[in-house]
Structures are given as structure tokens and as C-alpha cells.
Amino acid sequence: MYLPAGVMTLDYYQQQADAFFAATVSVDMTSLYQRFLPRVSKGGHIVDAGCGSGRDSRHFAGQGYRVTAFDASPALVQKARDYTGLPVACHDFMALHCQPPADAIWACASLLHVPENELAGVLAHLATQLKTGGVLYCSFKYGRGEVERHGRRFTDMNEQGLAQWLEVLPLTIAESWQTADLRPGREQETWLNALLKKESD
Numbered sequence: 001m002y003l004p005a006g007v008m009t010l011d012y013y014q015q016q017a018d019a020f021f022a023a024t025v026s027v028d029m030t031s032l033y034q035r036f037l038p039r040v041s042k043g044g045h046i047v048d049a050g051c052g053s054g055r056d057s058r059h060f061a062g063q064g065y066r067v068t069a070f071d072a073s074p075a076l077v078q079k080a081r082d083y084t085g086l087p088v089a090c091h092d093f094m095a096l097h098c099q100p101p102a103d104a105i106w107a108c109a110s111l112l113h114v115p116e117n118e119l120a121g122v123l124a125h126l127a128t129q130l131k132t133g134g135v136l137y138c139s140f141k142y143g144r145g146e147v148e149r150h151g152r153r154f155t156d157m158n159e160q161g162l163a164q165w166l167e168v169l170p171l172t173i174a175e176s177w178q179t180a181d182l183r184p185g186r187e188q189e190t191w192l193n194a195l196l197k198k199e200s201d
């Protein structure tokens, strides 16, 4: 069954904000930060796109980066504001506007909720908000195609799928790798991680 873009998924985050915050805010993301941060200049501007709890925004800000954080769920935005002390914005990926373009975009487990037929457009828009030479981190549940899981819709991705999406975009895959889910008890779930580089305007 096809559900309109985002409606069901954002309802899920609205209703489950407390539980989602509690389940994700303390997950140890060190192994992912170690891949991403060396590619961002010290003190550079990082956009946390679909920031959820604000866990990663808080880490980046604590490391001296300038952070812009946003999420489409008002309930999670409030929680992320409280947790980070940052002016977390409430809007969709397509409403991001950075002037000047950001040094890096961190889209951890968030683009995975974009319907497959909208993904190229969202990636193209995010690329316009990134400086040339900047990096975009994204992660998806490993697989291919659209699925619904317990009230949220996902676009699953593998290396071939991602490469296909990027053919028409000014983004190339600098690195991609698979990881097990970092939440305790969910280690059997596989994720596709990718660091995309903006090659040109």
C-alpha cells in the first residue's frame, strides 16, 4: 500500500517522540564520527538533517563545529532544542537553505524516510546547500525498495541503488560501508553508510 510522503512516518515520530528519544539519544556513534569528522574542516559548518534527538548535533557543537539542526517532527524538534540548547528548526529537507553553503551535511538515518521517487530531488536539493568539495553523510537500512515497518515507511538502499541515484547528481561516493545497528539488541540489522562528496556546482 502506498502512503503519502512522510505523513504516516511523521505521525509515528510525533506519537513516539519520548520513546524514540530515549532509545537513540545515548547510542554510541563514535565509529561513524571517526569516518565523517576528518573530512570536515575544524570549526566548519555542519547541517544535521533530520536530527531526531539532537544527539549528533550536541556532539558536533561540543567539538567546536558550527551546527545547524532541523527535523520535520515538531515533538522531536522540541526535545532536540532542550537537549542541545541549539535553535533547532522544524522543517522538511527541501526547506533547507544555507547561505553560504555548508561544509558538510549529516543525514543519519533520516533520508531513509524519503519516498524513492522523491529521493533524487531531495539529494539534488541538499547538494545545492553544500559547498563544492563538501561531504554529505547518509545512512539507510540495507536492501532495496520501499517498505513499511511498524508505522514508518522506509526506502532501503544498497550500493548499486545509491550509485544509480547519484548518476544524475553532482555527488560521488567517497566511501560506502555496511554496519550493524548500533542500538543494543538490534545488531542483526544491517545499514548502508555513505559519504558523498560534492564534486562541482
Ligand SMILES: C[S@@+](CC[C@H](N)C(=O)[O-])C[C@H]1O[C@@H](n2cnc3c(N)ncnc32)[C@H](O)[C@@H]1O
Residues within 6 Å of the ligand: 006, 009, 010, 013, 024, 049, 050, 051, 052, 053, 055, 070, 071, 072, 073, 076, 091, 092, 093, 094, 107, 108, 109, 110, 111, 113, 114
Ligand atoms: C530514524 S530517525 C533518525 C534521527 C537522528 N538523525 C538519529 O540518527 O538518531 C529519522 C528522523 O528523520 C526525521 N524526518 C523524517 N522525514 C523528514 C523530512 N522529510 N524532513 C526532515 N526530517 C525528516 C524524523 O522526524 C526523524 O527524526
